[in-house]
Amino acid sequence: MDLKLPTASQIKGKRVIIRLDLNSQETDKIHYRLLSTQKTISFLLKNKAKTIVVLAHLGRPESDKHSFKINQFDLYNEKLSLKIFKGILSKLFKTKVFFFKYSIFSDKFDKYFNAKKLPRIILLENMRFYLGEDNNDINFAKRLSTIGDVFIDEAFSVCHRKVATNTAITKLLPSFFGFNYLLEVKNLDKVLEKSKNDLIVIVGGAKIKDKTEIIMKFINKSSYILIGGGIANSFIRAAGFEVGRSYFDEMPIPNFNKLDFNKIILPIDFKVLDSNGSTKYKMNSDISTTDRILDLGNLTIQQFINYVKKSKFILWNGPLGYIEDERFSIATKSLLEFIKNDKNRKYVLGGGETLDSIAQMAPSIFKQKNVFVSTGGGAMLWYLSKKLKN
Numbered sequence: 001m002d003l004k005l006p007t008a009s010q011i012k013g014k015r016v017i018i019r020l021d022l023n024s025q026e027t028d029k030i031h032y033r034l035l036s037t038q039k040t041i042s043f044l045l046k047n048k049a050k051t052i053v054v055l056a057h058l059g060r061p062e063s064d065k066h067s068f069k070i071n072q073f074d075l076y077n078e079k080l081s082l083k084i085f086k087g088i089l090s091k092l093f094k095t096k097v098f099f100f101k102y103s104i105f106s107d108k109f110d111k112y113f114n115a116k117k118l119p120r121i122i123l124l125e126n127m128r129f130y131l132g133e134d135n136n137d138i139n140f141a142k143r144l145s146t147i148g149d150v151f152i153d154e155a156f157s158v159c160h161r162k163v164a165t166n167t168a169i170t171k172l173l174p175s176f177f178g179f180n181y182l183l184e185v186k187n188l189d190k191v192l193e194k195s196k197n198d199l200i201v202i203v204g205g206a207k208i209k210d211k212t213e214i215i216m217k218f219i220n221k222s223s224y225i226l227i228g229g230g231i232a233n234s235f236i237r238a239a240g241f242e243v244g245r246s247y248f249d250e251m252p253i254p255n256f257n258k259l260d261f262n263k264i265i266l267p268i269d270f271k272v273l274d275s276n277g278s279t280k281y282k283m284n285s286d287i288s289t290t291d292r293i294l295d296l297g298n299l300t301i302q303q304f305i306n307y308v309k310k311s312k313f314i315l316w317n318g319p320l321g322y323i324e325d326e327r328f329s330i331a332t333k334s335l336l337e338f339i340k341n342d343k344n345r346k347y348v349l350g351g352g353e354t355l356d357s358i359a360q361m362a363p364s365i366f367k368q369k370n371v372f373v374s375t376g377g378g379a380m381l382w383y384l385s386k387k388l389k390n
């Protein structure tokens, strides 16, 4: 892949379509992902791009029961509308932002974009409101491409998925990458050169389907894979343990019986919420049908930290528990505390809620020299798994 930034002359006077990742939690006071888009947007404004059309996504409308087909959107969902970003972006980029709330398949779209004079920055509605996005549909991309002269991909965190706004569209317009995308690639490549040995991968969070496949790619490339968070529930359930009312994925884990569990390390105890609404610490084998597993137990936390101590290079994506509730953020917080005080090992951390937990629990990590914080979670793991040779 030829990763190129556009030059000033390639964007001057042009209508630039840019794919961003705006998924930034309200509790991420640092807004790491939003800030990471700023350099490219400033570059476009300064070098007189005529209009900047922002494409982005929010959440997963296809798996939300409140999404419905309306007004030429396939999956409209008020809660996942990007309209809230109009004010945020306009403050961040110090320029007025217009939010175009209609579908790209509406007559209003043609009419609006046919006008001679357009605002400097236009934000389109959530790209995942269209089935064409996830299907990498060329006709969907064609519709978007009619309003731009060039395309810039500044959404590193989506690079592990082939979607219309990072793949199909590049077949239709001269395409480039943004500053942050290139910075991610440069930093991740640098980390790999220095830290090929004694790698461990820690994966938590909730996107089981997304992440299991990527985790498997590390089996021959790392010493251990530690699994926590919601993902661990699916694994221990597959191993025959009760998980009660915990979050898990119905989909079977591919080739589960062939996995090497000397390498894949599963939790041995948990902090659960029981049917009376009280919290309890339980071993794997003691989970009851009404319990909800929401955090790792103390033995597992200690075990995970011991694995970290034995390694030199640690990749971590996904919170180890339900961090939205303070009672269940202990595992995530303990690991962050360890990292915060460790100057000896190399760390690469990334992911939406992972950034959020760093911002809330240990913000000094953003500035720590031996830690690279990536805007991508699944994307970061995917990129590294492709590049690592063992």
Ligand code: ADP
Residues within 6 Å of the ligand: 204, 205, 206, 207, 228, 229, 230, 231, 233, 247, 293, 294, 295, 317, 318, 319, 320, 321, 322, 323, 324, 350, 351, 352, 353, 354, 355, 377, 378
């Ligand atoms: P990231 O964005 O960092 O890649 P994910 O999106 O995969 O992470 O998952 C983050 C979410 O996982 C958080 O909102 C957190 O509450 C949830 N989570 C972690 N552990 C559990 C658990 N045991 N039960 C339910 N949800 C969990």
Ligand code: MG
Residues within 6 Å of the ligand: 351, 352, 353
């Ligand atoms: Mg997330």
